[in-house]
Structure formats: C-alpha cells, structure tokens
Amino acid sequence: MRDDAVAVVGVSCRLPSAPDPAGFWRLLTEGGSAVSAVPPGRWGDDEAARGQRATGRGAFLDAVDGFDAGFFGVSPREARAMDPQQRLVLELGWEVLEDAGTLPAAVRGSDTGVFVGVTADDYGALAHRRGARAVGSHTLTGLNRGVIANRLSYVLGLRGPSMVVDTGQSSSLVAVHLACESLRRGESATALAGGVQLNLAPGGALAAGRLGALSPDGRCFTFDERANGYVRGEGGGMVLLKPLARALADGDDIYCVIEGGAVNNDGTGETLTTPAPTGQEAVLREACRRAGVAPAAVQYVELHGTGTRVGDPVEAAALGAVYGPGRTADGPLLVGSAKTNVGHLEGAAGIVGLLKVALSLRHGALPASLNFERPHPRIRFDEWRLDVVASARPWPRREGPALAGVSSFGMGGTNCHLVVSGPVPSTSAGAAPGEAAASPASAVWPLSGRSEAALRAQAARLADRLTDDPALAPRDVGFSLATSRTDFAHRAVVLAPDRNAAVGALEGLAVDGYAPGVVTGVADVSGSTVFVFPGQGSQWAGMGVALLAESAVFAARLDECAAALAPYTGWSVRDVLQQAPGAPSLDRVDVVQPVSWAVMVSLAELWRSCGVVPDAVVGHSQGEIAAACVAGALSTADAARVVALRGRAIARRLAGSGGMMSVALPAAEAARRLEAWEGRLSVAALNGPASAVVSGDPDALDELAAQLTAQGVRNRRVAVDYASHSPQVAAVERELTEALAPVAPGPARVPFFSTVTAGPLDGRELDAGYWYRNLRQTVRFAPAVGELLDQGHRVFVEVSPHPVLTAAVLDSVDAAPERGGGPAVAVGTLRRGEGGLDRFLTRLAELAVRGVPVDWHAVFAGSGARRVALPTYAFQRERYWLPDTVEADAPVETAGPATGPGERVTERASAVVPTGPGARRTTADLARLVRAQTAAVLGHTDAARMDPALTFRELGFDSAMTVELVTRLRSATGLRLPDTALYDHPTPDGFAERLAAELGGADGTDTAASRSA
Secondary structure, three states: OOOOOEEEEEEEEEEOOEOOHHHHHHHHHOOOOOEEEOOOOOOOOOHHHHHOOOOOEEEOOOOOOEEOOHHHOOOHHHHHHOOHHHHHHHHHHHHHHHHOOOOHHHHOOOOEEEEEEEOOOHHHHHHHHOOHHHOOOOHHHHHOOHHHHHHHHHHHOOOOOEEEEOEOEOHHHHHHHHHHHHHHOOOOOEEEEEEEEOOOOOHHHHHHHHHOOEOOOOOOOOOEOOOOOEOEEOEEEEEEEEEHHHHHHOOOOOOEEEEEEEEEEOOOOOOOOOOOHHHHHHHHHHHHHHHOOOHHHOOEEEOOOOOOOOHHHHHHHHHHHHHOOOOOOOOOEEEEOOHHHHOEOHHHHHHHHHHHHHHHHHHOEEOOOOOOOOEOOOOOHHHHOEEEOOOOEEOOOOOOOOEEEEEEEOOOOEEEEEEEEOOOOOOOOEOOOOOOOOOOOOEEEEEEEOOHHHHHHHHHHHHHHHHHOOOOOHHHHHHHHHHHOOOOOEEEEEEEOOHHHHHHHHHHHHHHOOOOOEEEEEOOOOOEEEEEEOOOOOOOOOOOHHHHHHOHHHHHHHHHHHHHHHHHOOOOHHHHHOOOOOOOOOOOHHHHHHHHHHHHHHHHHHHHHOOOOOOEEEEOOOHHHHHHHHHOOOOHHHHHHHHHHHHHHHHHHHOOOOEEEEEOOOHHHHHHHHHHHOOOEEEEEEEEOOEEEEEEOHHHHHHHHHHHHHOOOOEEEEOOOOOOOOHHHHHHHHHHHHHOOOOOOOOOOOOEEEOOOOEEEOOOOOOHHHHHHHHHOOEOHHHHHHHHHHOOEEEEEEOOOOOOOHHHHHHHHHHOOOOOOOOOEEEOOOEOOEOOHHHHHHHHHHHHOOOOOOOHHHHHOOOOOEOOOOOOOOOOOEEOOOOOOOOOOOOOOOOOOOOOOHHHHHHHHHHHOOOOOOOEEOHHHHHHHHHHHHHHHHOOOOHHHOOOOOOHHHHOOOHHHHHHHHHHHHHHHOOOOOOOHHHHOOOHHHHHHHHHHHOOOOOOOOEEOOOOO
C-alpha cells in the first residue's frame, strides 16, 4: 500500500439516461446509448442551431430546470438566478456523501476540499440575452463559475480549498488530480472532486460544429475508421476522496484507489487545438512513475477517445509508446470510451471516465465500447498492443492487482492521466461487535425527508431498490438507513417481521402516506427527556420473559437486581417472571413490588443502551424507588432493601384492610365528594388535571363507586387490597423506618423530581423517613409533571411493563399548553401481552419520529449488520428558470424590492390583512402579513408553500433580503423596526409574535400601530 495512495469511497453522477451510478452501470452493461435528438425547446428559437446537422443530436438530461431549492436553503428568487450547474453540483455533493455513508454533518467545519471542473457558461449567456433589466441582486453569485464550488463548500460548511478548474475538456480529471495532491500535502482531510457540464444554449454546439469537432452522424466512433467527431453530452459526476490509510481505518467501502497521476501541457505544437503525441506520451509516463506502476502491468485504459480523425490516432500512438512495450500479443492493453454511451461531456468528461473505471473495477467487468466495427486505418493495433473492448467481458485476470488508466485531454493542450487500482479489501463499516442492546431480528428501517412528499418518495425509491435487488438483507438495510442518512423533520420507521412485509409497508407509505407497521411523525419535540416510573398496576403475568431471551442488556441488569433482592426474598425473580412451578404469584404485594422494581430498572437500562438517556426522573408511589435507583440517589442494594421491606410491611400489616380506586375527577372535586366519607376515604394520588386516586375503607369505596357510576363519572377499582397513601399507613411507620434506617442515599446524578414534594430533590433526602412519607402521603404526580414541564422537559418515557401514566402525562400537557413551550411526547415501553423487542422497538420508533435522538449504532450492535449502498435522497424538484420576458419598462434591479411572482402573494394578503400605520389587526392578521411578505421576498407564488417555523436563513434569506423584508414590514405596520430585527426573532412566526407584542395585541384581539415609521 503506497503511503500517498488515495481511495475513492463515494460516487455520484447525473448523466443522460443514467440518473445515478447504478443507472450509469446499467447503461454501460446493456450497451446503451443516451444520444438523441435535441429536446424540444432546448435551443429555443435559434434557427441557426436547428439548421446545423451536427448540432441536432446530443446526450441530454431530463428537466435541467428542476431543483429542490428548499432542501438547500435557497429562496425561489435566488434559485431562478442560479446557474443550473451550481444546483446540480449541490445535489451531487450531497449524494456522494450519502453514497460513502458519510453524514454531511460529520464533515461540517472540516478541512474538506471541493474541486470542480467546469467550462460551460450557457445559463449566463441566456441571462445576458435578456439585457440589463434582467440583472438582479443574485445575478453575480448565480452566474459566477467560481461559486459553483464555493456554494457547495458554503452549504456543507467545508473549510478546505474550494475551486473551479477550467483546463478545457480535461477540467474534471484535473480537478480530481488536484484534489489528490491536496490530500497528499495534508491541505485537505477529505475532498469532493468532479465536474459538471450543461448544454443550455446552442452557442457551444455551433462553435464546436464549425470547428469541425462534431460528428455529422451524431455518434462517437472511437478508434473506428468512421471516426468523424464527437457528439456532445451533459451532466456531472463527483467522487469522495480520502487518503487510503484513513479510508481503511474508517472501514470505508472503497471503489478503487488512485495510485498516482500527472498533468502537463503540449506546449507549442502544430496548432493550439491539435493534440501533440509527445505531450500525451509524457503525461502517461509521468503518471505511471508517480504511481509506482510498470506500464505493462496496466490492463485497461479509459480513453479520452473523442472519435475525431486527428485525436484518436495521436492518443493511440502515445498509448502504444508507453503501454505497449513488454506486452505479448495475447495480453494487449484493453481500451474503451464512455463517450460512445453518453457523449463528450467536455468539462465533465474526465470524471465520467473515472466513474466508469471505478464501477468496472468494483464489478470486475468491462462494458463494451460502442460503435467499434472496423479499426481506424491510422492506428496500428497489433504493433501497439491495443485492443478495443468491443463487447463486454470480465476484467482480465492476470498476476498482480487490477490496474487501469484514465485519460482526459484539453483542447488547449492540458493533459491529465490517472493510474487506478482495484478495491482494497477492508473491514467494511458495520454494526459494532459485542452484545446487542436491542438488535432487531426483523426489519427496522428509519426514513426521513424534508417534507412529507420527500419522505414518501424516499420510501418509493427504497422499495424499488429492494425489489430490484433481492440480495439486500433487512438488517443491512436498516443499519445503513439508520447510520448513514441525515435525519430530517418528516420521519417514518418501518417495523416488519420480514423483508416482504417491510417492502409492502414501504409501498403503502409511498402511496398513502401510512401503512400498517409504519410509525410516522414530525420531529417537532426539542425538550429534554424524563423517565416516568409508575406504582403498582403495570404488572402482568409473563412480563419481561421475552426480553430475557432477546436482550442481553435487559437480562444482565435484571440479574443484578435479583441478586440485590435475594437477601430479602425466598424466591427467584426469574422464576416469578417465567411462572416456574412453585414460584410465588404476582398477586402478592411482597412479590409484585420487588419484581416490578427489577423490571422497571432493567427497562431503564435498555432505554439507556439505545441512546435514550433521562435528563430527569419521576416516580409514582412505589415507582419512586426505581426512579431513585436510576437517578443514582440509591444504590441497587439500597433500592432493593427499600422495595422488598416496603412490600413486606404492607403485606404483613395492611393487606386485606383497604382498597383504592381511580376516579375521573379533578383533585379538588374528588376531595369535596369524599367529605361524605370523612375519616374513611382520602385522596391518595393526584394523577392529572381530571384524574385522581381515592384510598380507604372497601365498603366506602363501593358506595362512592355506585354514586359516581350513577352520575356518569368514570371510576375503576385498583387491584390491591390495602389503602396506601391514607391514614391506614400509620400502622407501619415504626417498622418501616427502623427497617430502612441503614439506607444511605447520595446526590442524584440525574435530577430527581419527588411526587412527595412535587419538586426536585438533591437525593440525599431519600432516607428512611422519606420512604415512609412516600407510602403515607398523597402522591402529587400531576404537580410534579407540571414542574417538569415548567423546566422545559417535553419527552416523557414511561418505563414500565404496561403504560398506566402516559395518558395522565398527556392530560397535564394538554391542560396547560403554555407550560414549557413547544410540543411534547409521551410513550410507554412495553404493553400487556407484548413484552418483547418488537414492542420496545416500536416505542423507540415513536420517539425517533418525534425528534428524540436514538443511538442506532447501539441498537444494531452485535447484529452483524453491514453498510450497503441504498438510494440517495429523493429531491423534490420544481422548475426554476429565467423569466421568459422582461418588461420593457422594468427598472434595473439592484438590491431593491423583489418583483415577480412573489408580489402576487402580497397582493392577496393585502386583501385580507389591514396594512399601514394605524390599521387595526389581530395577531393572526400579523402572522398572515409576515408570512405573505416573507414569501414575496423569497419569490414564492404561494405563502402556503413556505414553512413559517423555519428560520429565515433556512428559508434562503441573505442580508439584502433581510433588509428588504424589514423595510416592507415597516411600511405595513408603521413600526420603527431596526434592520437587525430579524436576528432576534429568526422565524416568520416568531417575528409576527414580536410585532404583536409591540403593537399591544394578543391572540384574537385587535391591535393598532401606535408608532409611525
């Protein structure tokens, strides 16, 4: 392994008839040609172009005007001004990272370089035809070729070198060479390199045709006697490069290795555009020397191969001089050209050749070079030991590594040649070894998109890929999706028992937006996480049994808890759970409470192992013991003592003397109704805004139940025969406090919210006296949840075998939406009758789709899953193009107000929103006003197409647009708004709230501007 070798670890492309690398390989292996007539409307009204035979054919992309502007944070207004080559490079850059399994966020801020070969400027030509009146505030950046690379660096946050390379037709391969050199110097840590070419105006075709470079037949006859010029193509490609040593260390999937390369120029020759054999020969020799490769060891060269009368013989002679010596007649140098498939992409031609070689090495096969029937008479194939790959064949098997060369030569004499070797075996990135946290035996496939439409399109693309490739294993698919794709707001997780069911679920998601076995949601929750531990009532026969077999994490923690309980019990926790013969029943309070504690603590460990870690804990009654243990305030041994001896005291002193009942009443109303049974009944727990638990004498409970039922008030007896949280508990005070005296609580490592005090405790207060009060006093669960909400906690995970408090938590959230701010989510863990990993993974998915971070690496640890190639992001493209006409009297646009489609949004808004100083409006009016003005500045035709919860930057604002929006809102409201106003309230809806506050309004009330601008 050479110290300076560079690995290709990711590829992307958009080529005619080949929207991605898989499509390109399919086109190559099927011997397809993407050449066609010029698409209708491509040349517009240019009669000269349509009249030229040589310009009438080419290889074209579909819908070059399409772009997912919102994905990249570009406003519609700016997108229309951007060269589509800029847009395409953004897509290719994102896709190459995804193909490499590299999260774009992982390279943000890194010394990653961007090197892009570009020669075309057709969009600029189209824009300049429209004259000065079409020049806007985004024209300079939109049409500047240097920005093509710079914008990708900007969007991805890359801090390495960023440059556009223009050496004519060799530009993109030179860009790759420069990227490799940057890596070798340590200037770049990784690099994105490639090229782009879009043929949007007829000028380039006309010029090439009149130079005599284009084939009148509209085909490229590389090395054939019919060679008479090339046919133009368009598109782009990109590779992700890393030093080979680092790629191996990272476990990257390596397509090929660039061993070395060289760039030179022909210097003075016959003419500027006539290729010189000495220059080409020199660059081939130097590339082999730098690569440390004997030329005779190279098996294949991807030609520049334009199929021109002069160029082909010169290229062949140089190959013969360098690569011919030392070869036998049965071991010629194989050659071919992708230009016969997709045309000559000029500035992007070299990257196409490199992609073809990378894919060929990966698949161990050489696709046919098309249109070769009769050898060119000026090419001495036998003497120079050359053989065109006229039909597909396996990569030749010879001693040593698979080696190839890639050539690309510029019209002005700049030549580039790279020497490439085949993939290096590596430990491909996969799931970590060791014990699995929650390794799924079935399909668990997380997907996401910036919009619901993108999510559904992503599902469709994945379903198609899985249908086409039955070898893809469900675990590999899930691991790859979970660990190598960015999580966007619109999310889904497919959970299915097998591959076929999972594919069916994907298809349902794609068509209908939902399907059985699919959890969907929007990542709208941003608060911290609370683990909620219930008291008695969540237990069921068989709970935890499946997890004992399916989760090593759960089983290990349960055994630790069982060992801690052993000094206080005469039975085995596992035996109780598995209902072994002779094991005691969960009907016994001195059994169910310790076993439930062990299960809850073990479930908490399972959640933690999957990356869902509590920022706070809260427990209900007995659940506080598990909460204290998980928070670190009680050791496992002390928690076991508390729960075991608490249960023993209840069984011995309280069992059979009372009961409990839940009632659908607010606490105050419940207390009022209990006055009729004073001394016999009391409020035991405040569960929610309209939910309480009553405790006391069984006969009194029966009487209360009859009364409530007659009045239509829901009530339910709790399955216990004692009255905890009532005066009856006084009977165990002395016994309990003496038994728990050895307990030594410490500071909680996770904030502990007490349901005795309804607030946070340090943890050192959890002594014997506290645990008596925990059993005696009213459980203040609802107030504790309110305090948690006030402190910004928005994620509640009920850690139990069956959810009994989740609804109460959501009731508290719904009853006071202003507390804590923002949406909240509450989920359970297991469910009665569903106690295995499938149910747990469903709960994990319910959190993930709402935006709660999940450690998917841990989920798949020990599964043996490996990363596989999957479809990249499904961009939701819309048409963005220069306006067809410019009004003759339109002023030259500077940085002033937007004109165009967005103005219609403002006009519609003005019809329903009062504007101007002194106008009376509601807060809802102001929200509509800000949204409409924001949409107008961005260039949207409909404000509904814009997400007002996104920041102005995410929507595509720049500094000039910020000033414009503030100016518009000053005029509309009469407020003295500073130019920096948006920075303090960075979303449209947030800014509308600021306006409402300044104007003195509230929701549904009238406001009036009180200050003039």
